[in-house]
Amino acid sequence: MNTSVSHTVRLIGAGLRALLVLTVICGVLYPLAVTGIAQALFGDKADGSEIKDEAGKVVGSSLIGQTYNLPGQNPDDPEEAARPDLRWFQPRPSNGLGTNSVNTRYSLILSGATNRAGDDEELIKWVTDAKAAVVADNSTAGFKVRPQDVPAEAVTSSGSGLDPHISPVYAGLQVHRVAERNGLDVKEVEKLVRDHTEGRQLGFMGEPRVNVLELNTALKALSQN
Amino acid sequence: MSSQTAGVLQLLALIAALALAYRPLGEYMARVYSSEKHHEPEKWIYKAIGANPTAEMRWPAYLRGVLAFSAVGVLFLYALQRAQGVLPGSLGFQAIDPDQAFNTAASFVANTNWQSYSGEQAMGHVVQTGGLAVQNFVSAAVGMAVAVALVRGFARSRTGELGNFWADLVRGVFRILLPLSVVGAIILVACGAVQNFSGIHEVGRFTGGSQEWNGGAVASQEVIKVLGTNGGGYFNANSAHPFENPTPFSNLFEVFLILVIPFSLTRTFGRMVGSLRQGYAILATMATIWIGFTALMMWTEFAHHGPAFEVAGGAMEGKETRFGIGASAIFSVATTLTSTGAVNSFHSSYTGLGGGIQLLGMQLGEIAPGGVGSGLYGMLVMAMIAVFIAGLMVGRTPEYLGKKIGTREIKFAACYILVTPALVLGFTAAAMALPTPPDSMLNSGAHGFSEVLYAYTSGANNNGSAFAGLNADTQWFNSTIGIAMLLGRFLPMVFVLALAGSLAEQKPVPATAGTLRTDKPLYTGLLVGTILIVTGLTYFPALALGPLAEGLAS
Numbered sequence: 001m002n003t004s005v006s007h008t009v010r011l012i013g014a015g016l017r018a019l020l021v022l023t024v025i026c027g028v029l030y031p032l033a034v035t036g037i038a039q040a041l042f043g044d045k046a047d048g049s050e051i052k053d054e055a056g057k058v059v060g061s062s063l064i065g066q067t068y069n070l071p072g073q074n075p076d077d078p079e080e081a082a083r084p085d086l087r088w089f090q091p092r093p094s095n096g097l098g099t100n101s102v103n104t105r106y107s108l109i110l111s112g113a114t115n116r117a118g119d120d121e122e123l124i125k126w127v128t129d130a131k132a133a134v135v136a137d138n139s140t141a142g143f144k145v146r147p148q149d150v151p152a153e154a155v156t157s158s159g160s161g162l163d164p165h166i167s168p169v170y171a172g173l174q175v176h177r178v179a180e181r182n183g184l185d186v187k188e189v190e191k192l193v194r195d196h197t198e199g200r201q202l203g204f205m206g207e208p209r210v211n212v213l214e215l216n217t218a219l220k221a222l223s224q225n
Numbered sequence: 226m227s228s229q230t231a232g233v234l235q236l237l238a239l240i241a242a243l244a245l246a247y248r249p250l251g252e253y254m255a256r257v258y259s260s261e262k263h264h265e266p267e268k269w270i271y272k273a274i275g276a277n278p279t280a281e282m283r284w285p286a287y288l289r290g291v292l293a294f295s296a297v298g299v300l301f302l303y304a305l306q307r308a309q310g311v312l313p314g315s316l317g318f319q320a321i322d323p324d325q326a327f328n329t330a331a332s333f334v335a336n337t338n339w340q341s342y343s344g345e346q347a348m349g350h351v352v353q354t355g356g357l358a359v360q361n362f363v364s365a366a367v368g369m370a371v372a373v374a375l376v377r378g379f380a381r382s383r384t385g386e387l388g389n390f391w392a393d394l395v396r397g398v399f400r401i402l403l404p405l406s407v408v409g410a411i412i413l414v415a416c417g418a419v420q421n422f423s424g425i426h427e428v429g430r431f432t433g434g435s436q437e438w439n440g441g442a443v444a445s446q447e448v449i450k451v452l453g454t455n456g457g458g459y460f461n462a463n464s465a466h467p468f469e470n471p472t473p474f475s476n477l478f479e480v481f482l483i484l485v486i487p488f489s490l491t492r493t494f495g496r497m498v499g500s501l502r503q504g505y506a507i508l509a510t511m512a513t514i515w516i517g518f519t520a521l522m523m524w525t526e527f528a529h530h531g532p533a534f535e536v537a538g539g540a541m542e543g544k545e546t547r548f549g550i551g552a553s554a555i556f557s558v559a560t561t562l563t564s565t566g567a568v569n570s571f572h573s574s575y576t577g578l579g580g581g582i583q584l585l586g587m588q589l590g591e592i593a594p595g596g597v598g599s600g601l602y603g604m605l606v607m608a609m610i611a612v613f614i615a616g617l618m619v620g621r622t623p624e625y626l627g628k629k630i631g632t633r634e635i636k637f638a639a640c641y642i643l644v645t646p647a648l649v650l651g652f653t654a655a656a657m658a659l660p661t662p663p664d665s666m667l668n669s670g671a672h673g674f675s676e677v678l679y680a681y682t683s684g685a686n687n688n689g690s691a692f693a694g695l696n697a698d699t700q701w702f703n704s705t706i707g708i709a710m711l712l713g714r715f716l717p718m719v720f721v722l723a724l725a726g727s728l729a730e731q732k733p734v735p736a737t738a739g740t741l742r743t744d745k746p747l748y749t750g751l752l753v754g755t756i757l758i759v760t761g762l763t764y765f766p767a768l769a770l771g772p773l774a775e776g777l778a779s
Contacts, residue, residue, distance in 0.1 A: 008293075011289055011290070011293040012293050012296070012297060013275070014274050014275055014276055014290075014293065014391070015290075015293040015294040015296070015297040015298075016297045016301075017273055017274045017275065018270075018274045018276075018294060018391065018394065018395075019294065019297050019298055019301055019359075019363070021270050021273050021274065022359060022362065022363055022395075022398060023301075023355060023356075023359045025398075025403075026358065026359045026362040026363070026398065026403070026449075027354055027355040027356070027358060027359040028354075028355065030403065030406070030407070030445060031354050031358070031442040031445045031446075033407070034407060034410045034411065034414075034420060034442070034444065034445040035420050035421065035422060035442060035445070037407075037411055038410070038411060038414040038420040038444065039420070039421065041411070041414075041415070042414050042415055045414055045415065045416075045417050045418075045419075046414050046419055046420040046421055046444075047419065047421055047423070047440075048419050048421075048428070048438060048440070048468065049417050049471075050428065053431075057429055058428055058429040059429050059430065059431045060428060060429065060430055060431055060436065061428065061438075061467075063417055063467035063468060063471050064436075064438075064467060064468075066430055066431055066432070066436070067432075068431065068432055069432070085432065088431075088432075092546070108345055108346060108425065108437045108438070108439055109345075109436050109437060109438065110343065110345060110346065110461060111343075111345065111460050111461045111462030111465070111466045112343065112461050112462055112693075113462065113465070113542075113543040113571035113573075113574065113693065114542065114543065114571075114574065115543070115571055115573040115574060115667060115668075115692065115693045115694035116533070116542065116573070116574055116667070116668065116694065117531070117533075117573060117574065117577075117668045117672035117694075117775070118530075118531020118532060118533045118534050118540070118542075118574070118576055118577065118775075119531055119532050119533070119577075119670075119672065119775065119778070120533065120668055120672070123533040123542065123574075124532050124533045124536060127533050127536045127537045127542075128536055131536065131537070148538070150538070151538065151539070152529075152534075152537040152538045152539025152540070152541040153539070153541045153544075153546050155536075155537050155538075156537050156539075156541040156542040156543075156544075157542060157543070158465070158541075158543070158544065158545050158546065159462055159465030159543045159544055159545050159568070159569065159570045159571045160460075160462035160465040160466045160467060160545065161462065162462070162466065162467060163467075163545050163546050163547075164467060165545075165546035165547050166546060167546060200226070200231055200473065201472060201473045201474045202474075203226070204226065204230075204231045204234040204235060204238070205231075205235060205238075205473035205474055205476075205477055205552070206231075206472070206473020206474075206476065206547050206548055206549060206552055207228060207231070207473070207546060207547065207548065207549030207551075207552075209546050209547050213431060216431055217431065220431075
């Protein structure tokens with residue numbers, strides 16, 4: 001009995017020492033070494049790919065999607081429905097983000113999906129409403145958006161809820177409205193979208209896309225000049 | 226180019242990259258686990274542990290090493306989370322509640338990485354980097370060690386000795402996982418994944434005001450999360466989060482990292498048992514299932530049946546624009562056919578049949594190609610079941626790799642096969658029958674049932690992905706899924722090591738004209754069939770109530 005107990009104690013001790021040694025290596029030295037190399041070689045990317053506007057002010061990360069809404073009318077009402085600022089290109093919907101209820105110390109941006117199934121009533125309503133809004137918001141006097149022209153990503157929430165991109169098709173639907181609201185020529189805005197369209201990587205990886213924050217930053221520069 | 230064509234090309238590129246890595250990595254791993262040389266830093270570690278790396282262990286000793294090391298891991302990780310509130314470098318995050326801390330500790334030690342918390346609002350630098358990421362390395366190395374012990378059971382004869390657990394553990398971390406992780410992490414940072422130790426800080430917004438960001442050692446954790454088939458994301462959105470998986474290239478690279486060790490281990494296996502063709506037969510079985518599942522998944526996602534997807538015109542709910550349907554389908558199959566459970570798109574919002582493919586992938590036991598190590602040993606157990614069934618048909622004592630599959634061996638194999646279904650179906654039935662657990666379901670009807678079935682399937686098979694609508698942060702789910710993860714990881718290991726010990730003691734029987742050739746396409750076909758039939762018979766009733774009912778209704 002005594003020998004088996006001391007055996008077990010010895011074994012647990014060996015396990016603990018192994019864990020501590022490996023923690024120092026994999027949990028301290030390894031991340032520090034990678035951080036050092038990463039910061040030296042790709043400092044901007046390692047810090048979150050921040051982008052600046054013409055004035056040199058940081059406006060966010062090119063990797064993290066933002067909302068482009070009008071200021072709330074009633075600052076005391078947190079439940080107030082957001083109204084999109086139609087001067088700017090609009091991103092995908094983001095119905096999945098919860099509030100930060102666990103950690104009240106920060107107002108962190110949270111990532112997350114809606115996790116709704118394809119037959120979920122609320123999801124069907126969100127998609128239907130979003131489609132109607134895309135059609136209504138983007139139709140101008142000389143340009144009518146038809147429901148069948150609206151791409152799927154324009155009316156659905158992404159996995160992260162922070163999708164920085166929209167498809168070139170959805171950007172194209174918004175061109176007339178954006179040109180009208182900013183007093184710009186449609187051709188100019190079309191060129192802006194073309195210049196900010198990324199194709200598939202190496203021609204076949206992923207999908208073509210437009211980075212909304214980069215596009216809006218360039219649009220702001222264009223409309224102010 | 227259509228999205229469908231791009232999806233197929235991405236799959237082909239992935240196959241080509243895996244084929245290129247197969248031989249060098251497989252051979253290298255065989256040398257790592259066969260070499261008698263100990264590197265200088267490794268010797269210091271053995272000294273610190275107080276272990277003699279040349280001492281051969283029989284199966285009970287090997288198992289005791291696995292269990293002792295893992296038990297210490299659970300306790301350490303639990304303590305770290307409970308102490309988070311007072312640890313420096315925790316960004317002010319509070320201690321994790323006991324039930325959630327138990328669940329998370331069990332989850333990361335069991336190589337499952339089920340997460341009932343969201344990373345960015347619960348875990349500070351110390352727990353993430355010093356606790357969770359460390360288990361990403363060592364739990365993967367434990368899985369590989371057990372697989373190698375089983376391979377030695379086939380390769381050796383008239384001995385009960387299976388190698389030394391401490392040496393296999395340390396070598397797996399040092400010579401395989403760490404070097405690949407350093408290179409992979411730098412590649413991910415070059416794509417845009419973040420890697421810093423800044424705290425939570427404010428960053429400007431386009432429309433004025435500011436947003437608060439969470440920095441961290443993300444790339445270094447991301448790479449081992451996929452390479453070690455762990456799957457626990459730094460952020461709540463996992464590999465859908467642009468800071469974890471910024472570009473289409475990084476996405477394909479992560480899928481490559483998920484698959485490369487499990488596939489290449491079949492080469493290691495072939496080399497160590499002295500017949501590369503035996504390794505190819507196992508590889509072919511894994512690849513057939515993997516490619517078949519991926520093709521099915523792409524088909525159902527592009528077809529987008531389901532009311533909401535039909536209104537939207539595509540199944541883009543829960544998927545990122547930069548990946549689209551094709552690259553999301555590839556990732557989701559790779560993650561559920563291995564024990565990874567990382568996601569780049571949210572499984573709950575896949576089509577009904579897509580969700581069924583994800584569930585079935587895990588229910589196969591995650592063997593095509595499976596988790597690092599666990600995939601190989603799971604597949605070898607199925608390989609023994611297949612020769613056993615073939616033996617029954619012709620009335621011969623079955624043999625595999627020159628070892629008789631007798632009563633003792635088949636009992637261990639059968640116990641192995643029964644553990645996870647018992648956990649999955651038992652806990653799912655209990656959760657559905659009790660009054661309060663169903664309150665956690667987000668969706669109702671068939672999909673709500675799928676959420677619960679998915680949770681226990683994911684936990685018991687050590688996957689970690691979720692139909693994340695389920696509110697799993699309750700005492701019931703934290704406790705039962707935690708138990709399912711621990712039993713689903715370590716009970717099979719007991720049977721595998723017992724099996725290995727029993728095989729290693731046998732003397733090899735020479736092959737005769739009547740021996741079933743296990744290195745031929747016919748056998749690969751038999752093995753694929755056995756896997757699908759055994760799994761199908763076990764889970765069909767449960768699948769019919771969930772994803773099949775949902776898929777057929779739309």
